[in-house]
Amino acid sequence: MTALKKVNDAAMRAFTWVTIVFGSFMTCIVFVNVITRYVFHTTIPWAEESARFLFIWVTFLGVVIANDRKEHMQLDFVVNLFPYNVRKVILGLVYLAIVAFLAILIHGSVRYTVNQWDWKSSALHIRHGLVYMIAPISFTMLALQFFARGIGEFMSIGKEEEV
Numbered sequence: 318m319t320a321l322k323k324v325n326d327a328a329m330r331a332f333t334w335v336t337i338v339f340g341s342f343m344t345c346i347v348f349v350n351v352i353t354r355y356v357f358h359t360t361i362p363w364a365e366e367s368a369r370f371l372f373i374w375v376t377f378l379g380v381v382i383a384n385d386r387k388e389h390m391q392l393d394f395v396v397n398l399f400p401y402n403v404r405k406v407i408l409g410l411v412y413l414a415i416v417a418f419l420a421i422l423i424h425g426s427v428r429y430t431v432n433q434w435d436w437k438s439s440a441l442h443i444r445h446g447l448v449y450m451i452a453p454i455s456f457t458m459l460a461l462q463f464f465a466r467g468i469g470e471f472m473s474i475g476k477e478e479e480v
Contacts, residue, residue: 321461321465322465324461325385325458325461325462325465328381328458329381329382329385332378332381332382332458333382335374335378336374336375336378336379336382339371339374339375339378340371340375342367342371343367343368343371343372343375346361346364346367346368346371347364347368349361349364350364350365350368362440363440363441365440366438366439366440366441367440367441370438370441370443370448373448373449373451374448374451377451377452377454377455378451378455380455380459381455381458381459381462384459384462384463385462396408402474402475405470405471405473405474406470406471406474408466408467408470409467409468409470409471410467411467412463412464412466412467412470413463413464413467415459415463415467416460416463416464416467419456419457419459419460419463420460422452422456423453423456423457423460426449426452426453426456427453429449429452430446430449430450430452430453431446433445433446433448433449434446
């Protein structure tokens, strides 16, 4: 098992648990806030903001988890028309192009996170940078996953086609 695979597996275990915990908290907060709004005619001041921030984290972590499990939709009908080795080259190049695009997203999200660092939220009084730092983290994990896939495609050139 390669070092990159070990890092990815450990990160996926952590991402999965954080997603479960944050998603559960978000659901409970929204549920309690709905009950207080319609039964007691009042709201919890920090509920909307905390649910929104948790949703951001759950969304970005979920993208990485789904990508790791290869659960995102992939349109490969054109690529599948090519012979096996040509298909592997095309997929390898596509994955590496995705890594290049993710590098741009990493750069932009780091700049945005740093820019938002000193701003504090109105209800929770936490730094917006803490909320948005999940973007560069998830983009980096996606880049590592696609890099490993791209290298894997190139490494499988010349080997037998999987049935």
